Amino acid sequence: MHRTDRWTQRLSALDNAGLQRSVRTLQPIGPTTAVLDGREVIVACSNDYLGLAHHPDVRAACIGTGSTGSRLISGSRPVHAALEAAIEDWFGQPALLFGSGYHANLAVLSTLPVAGDVVASDALNHASLIDGLRLSKATRTIVAHAAPEAVGKADYLVLEGLYSMDGDVPPLAEYSTDPLLIVDEAHALGVLGPQGRGAAAAAGVRPDVTIATFGKAGGSAGAFVVGPPALKALLMSQGRSFIFTTAMPEPVAAMALAAIPILRAASDRRQRLADRVQRFRDGLSALGHRALGAHHIVPIVVGDQAMSLSAKLLEAGVFAPGIRPPTVAAGAERIRFTISSEHTEEQVDRILDALGPAC
Ligand SMILES: Cc1ncc(COP(=O)(O)O)c(C=O)c1O
Structure with missing residues (x-):
């Protein structure tokens, strides 16, 4: 053989x-x-x-070079800083960029909850959230989909704003406010909520951590995490899928930057x-x-x-x-x-x- x-x-x-x-x-x-x-x-x-992948402003923005390294070595560019500033203006909190939503979710779930923490994760959460949790030393409990009453005592609660395979929005305002709330808005960004900020904003809920991607309604690729200042600093220092990977190429960041005013006003x-x-x-x-x-x-x-x-x-x-x-x-x-x-x-x-x- x-x-x-x-x-x-x-x-x-x-x-x-x-x-x-x-x-x-x-x-x-x-x-x-x-x-x-x-x-x-x-x-x-x-x-x-x-339709932003074909929007003339987004397409015209697609210029620049490869980033040549991790953000922490040679790869950080003015366009990354401009994009983070534009996201901060949009969400009112510091933002950190990632090469993809998959990278963002790995960083958030493998960095924030630590050994001894209990993380409640919705049964239909995306593979990238599941994989992030598999890298964490925290205890995971899988809770029934979109069922606030099913969440027991937990330190973190992980949900999607709009579920990618079921197309539904969980009742975000009905969950306990005890656990720190992490919401992945990949499929809701640009579509739901005031200025397209997502399902949580539509429900009047402010998560402790919001993850969103530019690869869906944003029409390009890449992702970001927003939350309090300590979140950005911690992910930058300990998020392995931020540290050990090449930064977004400039053309991708420039396309995302061009998409933001359209997403906000669309x-x-x-x-x-x-x-x-x-x-x-x-x-x-x-x-x-x-x-x-x-x-x-x-x-x-x-x-x-x-x-x-x-x-x-x-x-x-x-x-x-x-x-x-x-x-x-x-x-x-x-x-x-x-x-x-x-x-x-x-x-x-x-x-x-x-x-x-x-x-
Ligand atoms: C809910 C959800 N989160 C994260 C991702 C990953 O995003 P990306 O395609 O930017 O890696 C996806 C997409 O495939 C998704 O559906």
Whole structure:
């Protein structure tokens, strides 16, 4: 047996279970359309909720060089400082940049809670939050999703503002204010709350730690953490995924900086998104589909039909892949549609037509 045959065997097992993954290459045509396998498709699974990846100001900002090192060595640039200042002006608290939301969540969860702390983590939290907690020496308790009454005594409580696979917003104002609250606003930034500050701001709640990303409604990549001044200083000194990694390249930071005024002011885009979401959700109900959540992430749970339904959608020119374990639980496979402010009404109707009535 060859030394690497064990990997091949594992791959076969994944393949047999229908769980082998592969990437699909999309060549964007515009904010909601792309060429996939030589055909034009409507993209119904992008996180570019407000179309900023194609916004002229964001695209024009994409200039600069690689950062050449960690922020703490050679990699800190004026554009990073300008971006942190713009976030501070937006959120009213010091901000620290990270290369991605994954890095930000690893740093927050592996640095803040320490041995002896109890961390309550929502059962549907994103893999990056789970992985951060796995690196922590604190005790984890997994609490029922979106159920404030299920949280016992804890030092920290970790939630998402808008859940990435279920599309729902937990009742943030109903949780106990005892634990320090950490909220990941990856999918709510720019879309919910005053000036797009997220689900917590929409609920009138100020978390102790807010994490948000520029890779979704921000239209580029990277992430930030905001909170009291000690948070920034502590993460800078002890957050391993801040310290031991190359800083955001200048063009990415510049795109994020250009996105902020649009995200803060995007009331026309937010309104158009709400209109399109309503049209899509109404259409789904009329077809007999039951969608989760109430916002721009619109999952329909179809179990083992997810991959065949996704193939049917693609046949009709709509790209929305099936979501399988381990991203979601076995039996809860789904199509996770995402709606953008830039989908036209006609495109929304075409997605509905491609889906057809529920069986
Ligand atoms: C809730 C949540 N947090 C964090 C991340 C990671 O963000 P990023 O893609 O910037 O690494 C994601 C995205 O994939 C997410 O859905």
